[in-house]
Amino acid sequence: MITKRIIPCLDVRDGTVVKGKNFTGLKEISSPVELAEYYSGNGADELVFYDITASSDGRKIFTDILCETAKNVFIPLTVGGGINSLSDFDRVLKCGADKVSVNSGAIKNPALIGEAAKLYGSQCVVLSVDIKRVNGEFAVFAKGGRENTGIEAIEWIKQGVDRGAGEIVVNSIDTDGVKGGFDIPMLKAVCDVVNVPVIASGGAGKAEDFIALFKEVPKIDAGLAASVFHFGEIKINDLKQEMRKNGILARI
Amino acid sequence: MTVIVDYGVGNLFSLLSSFSAIGEQAVVSSEKSVVLNADRIVLPGVGAFSDAAFKLEKTGLKDAVLVAAKNGTPIMGVCLGMQLLFDKSYEFGEYKGLGLISGEVRPIAEFTGDSLKIPHIGWNKLRIKRKHPLLKYAGEDNYAYFVHSYCAVNCDESVVADTDYGTDITAVVAKGNVMGCQFHPEKSGTAGLKILKAFSELKKGDL
Numbered sequence: 001m002i003t004k005r006i007i008p009c010l011d012v013r014d015g016t017v018v019k020g021k022n023f024t025g026l027k028e029i030s031s032p033v034e035l036a037e038y039y040s041g042n043g044a045d046e047l048v049f050y051d052i053t054a055s056s057d058g059r060k061i062f063t064d065i066l067c068e069t070a071k072n073v074f075i076p077l078t079v080g081g082g083i084n085s086l087s088d089f090d091r092v093l094k095c096g097a098d099k100v101s102v103n104s105g106a107i108k109n110p111a112l113i114g115e116a117a118k119l120y121g122s123q124c125v126v127l128s129v130d131i132k133r134v135n136g137e138f139a140v141f142a143k144g145g146r147e148n149t150g151i152e153a154i155e156w157i158k159q160g161v162d163r164g165a166g167e168i169v170v171n172s173i174d175t176d177g178v179k180g181g182f183d184i185p186m187l188k189a190v191c192d193v194v195n196v197p198v199i200a201s202g203g204a205g206k207a208e209d210f211i212a213l214f215k216e217v218p219k220i221d222a223g224l225a226a227s228v229f230h231f232g233e234i235k236i237n238d239l240k241q242e243m244r245k246n247g248i249l250a251r252i
Numbered sequence: 253m254t255v256i257v258d259y260g261v262g263n264l265f266s267l268l269s270s271f272s273a274i275g276e277q278a279v280v281s282s283e284k285s286v287v288l289n290a291d292r293i294v295l296p297g298v299g300a301f302s303d304a305a306f307k308l309e310k311t312g313l314k315d316a317v318l319v320a321a322k323n324g325t326p327i328m329g330v331c332l333g334m335q336l337l338f339d340k341s342y343e344f345g346e347y348k349g350l351g352l353i354s355g356e357v358r359p360i361a362e363f364t365g366d367s368l369k370i371p372h373i374g375w376n377k378l379r380i381k382r383k384h385p386l387l388k389y390a391g392e393d394n395y396a397y398f399v400h401s402y403c404a405v406n407c408d409e410s411v412v413a414d415t416d417y418g419t420d421i422t423a424v425v426a427k428g429n430v431m432g433c434q435f436h437p438e439k440s441g442t443a444g445l446k447i448l449k450a451f452s453e454l455k456k457g458d459l
Contacts, residue, residue, distance in 0.1 A: 001416055002374035003395065045375055071269045076397060076439050096265040098439065121299055123371055123399045195369055221374065251375040251395040
């Protein structure tokens with residue numbers, strides 16, 4: 001059977017990898033090319049490359065770095081950030097991306113999901129959703145978690161799958177950067193309504209958080225994190241040994 | 253030199269990078285003469301079977317691949333490229349493949365029911381059924397990266413390796429000089445690169 005995937009996420013701005021706490025307070029870590037190559041050879045099952053630049057100059061730098069990175073990455077590579085049109089899909093797929101993650105672009109134009117799925121296949125289209133609890137409801141946030149769209153998250157995800165999204169990334173703003181564990185209730189709520197792979201994001205602080213995620217939400221397919229991997233607080237190979245000890249399938 | 257057949261289906265960047273990483277000279281080409289004179293041929297493919305089969309035929313590359321197959325050139329299909337090697341597929345209808353390996357392509361869901369997510373996407377373990385030069389560097393504990401909703405069946409005599417996804421999914425097939433991987437060796441880390449390495453060492457007449 002398929003293994004549970006462990007996915008480091010590289011947030012890239014101005015050509016470097018960054019990771020903030022609750023989407024603010026950016027800090028420089030390392031060269032994306034080097035970091036991606038390291039992960040590719042050290043147990044990562046997949047990489048997510050996220051463009052967090054806003055300017056068109058930044059976009060050009062990101063695209064160049066992506067092309068350079070993809071040459072030395074022999075595991076699946078998902079690219080997100082600034083994906084607003086089919087030409088953005090084309091731009092990153094040509095650089096060697098395997099999947100493309102849409103977030104705000106799909107909120108602005110939900111038809112983009114279906115158009116991309118038709119052209120590139122559902123397996124290529126990842127719907128990434130930033131979710132925060134507002135008055136006890138799961139609300140979809142846009143613009144890197146800064147703007148409440150007022151859209152109810154579970155319904156949005158269901159619609160996204162119907163439109164053709166082949167995978168969902170659930171990023172809990174409530175647990176992101178806090179390192180207190182994944183947002184189990186939110187992830188359960190999503191896994192209950194879709195039958196495509198769901199990737200958990202936001203909240204990983206230690207290996208036990210991943211163990212709890214996979215045990216408490218059996219339908220979850222993957223755990224994603226950034227800083228705990230970049231800073232070496234969790235070594236992916238050690239994490240996978242720990243997963244296996246706990247009866248969770250892991251690729252080693 | 254290894255030739256990756258470009259018939260307008262799928263992204264060939266990763267395959268090219270993978271061969272480069274193992275020191276094998278590879279080119280992407282849509283020229284019949286280049287395919288006919290290749291030392292080895294990789295037939296890639298993503299998307300729908302019918303569309304790929306149509307494009308392969310329309311470009312004339314189908315004939316080139318068939319002639320090369322007859323001449324003993326090692327040929328490896330990857331993902332949909334593997335599925336195209338079979339007699340036919342039942343993806344959105346019934347379509348003819350290259351007929352180089354006996355068998356057919358059917359929806360995974362026919363065999364797994366609703367219990368498992370489709371597509372079969374992620375890392376799954378290869379179970380090697382018989383020895384084959386393509387797997388000469390492979391160990392027992394090899395995981396490969398799969399992304400597909402259809403699988404090859406009725407091809408037992410050609411199966412080299414399979415994987416478990418609620419049912420036995422054909423993972424590696426071979427018949428003479430024609431072989432295929434359902435998974436993406438170019439996305440399967442070191443295990444995948446070892447398969448590409450073994451393939452790049454095959455010569456016309458070896459199999």
